[in-house]
Amino acid sequence: MSRPAALLLIAGLALAGGTLAASALAQGEPPAGAAASPPPVVLKTAADFQSIKDPAARSLALFAEAGKVIQSPRCLNCHPATRVPTQGDDLHPHDPPMVAGEAGHGPDGLPCRSCHGPANVTTFGEHIKSMPGDPKWAVAPAKMAWQGKSLGAICAQLKDPARNGGKTLAQLQQHMAHDHLVGWAWAPGEGRKPAAGTQAQLGELVQAWIDTGARCPKA
Structure with missing residues (x-):
């Protein structure tokens, strides 16, 4: 040829x-x-727990399942143990160094919106694949810190209006099921693993947990 x-x-x-x-x-x-x-993490539905006849036992099982989301990195990073937000699946300190400030929107002169816009933005760095964003991007108040706490301790926080933003259980369910910033956990941008299941599934689990007595695991 x-x-x-x-x-x-x-x-x-x-x-x-x-x-x-x-x-x-x-x-x-x-x-x-x-x-x-990698395959997505499976989150059971509320209906999957109907076979547990004892309401208290079912309530505990439902909250343990919801805990797959509540204790995922997508949630924990925004509920840091200190006023320093964390990043990644390993919860490493925010890079560049950052503090939440009084209102959770960053320090004076350098608010979160300086980098975080209303939506995720794809980047081309070697390690950082996208810049996360949401119209309500912020760090949770200090009284809502979850990192390093057991699921039982987090549950007690969620039920306490003094530590959950003054929410009733019904308002807490609406927050979990419909809040846009909570929903970011299932669309976190390239390079981040989404939370388990869907936001709708989480909302159903939380509602079923409330309906069965909102029991908390032992701290």
Whole structure:
């Protein structure tokens, strides 16, 4: 085969390969050799606990399931043990260094909105794949700190109006099920693992937990 003919053959194969890869991507299939995405974390539905006949036991089981979300990095990072927010699945300190400030929106002169806009923004850094964002982006108040606490202690906080923003249990359920910033946990941007299940599932679990007595695990 002559050299020009060989070059044409190689170009044709490359074009065909590119077409196949594009077709696979369009159909949601990863290209050959690409690493498979990890499967999403499964969150049981409230209906999955109907077989537990004792209401108190079912309430505890429901809250333990909701705890898969409540204690996920997507929630814990915004409920730090100190006024210093954390990042990533390993809860490392915010980079660049940052403090929440009095209102949870950053220190005077450097509010959170200096970097965090109303929506996620894709970046091209080696480690940081996207800048998270939401119209209500903020760090939870100090009295709502969750990091380092047991699920039982967090449960007691959630039920206490003095430590949950003055919410009733019904208002707490609405917050969990419909708040836009809470919902960010399931769409956190590239490079972050979403919370388990869906926000709707969490809302159903919390409602069923309330309906069965809102029992808390032992601290």
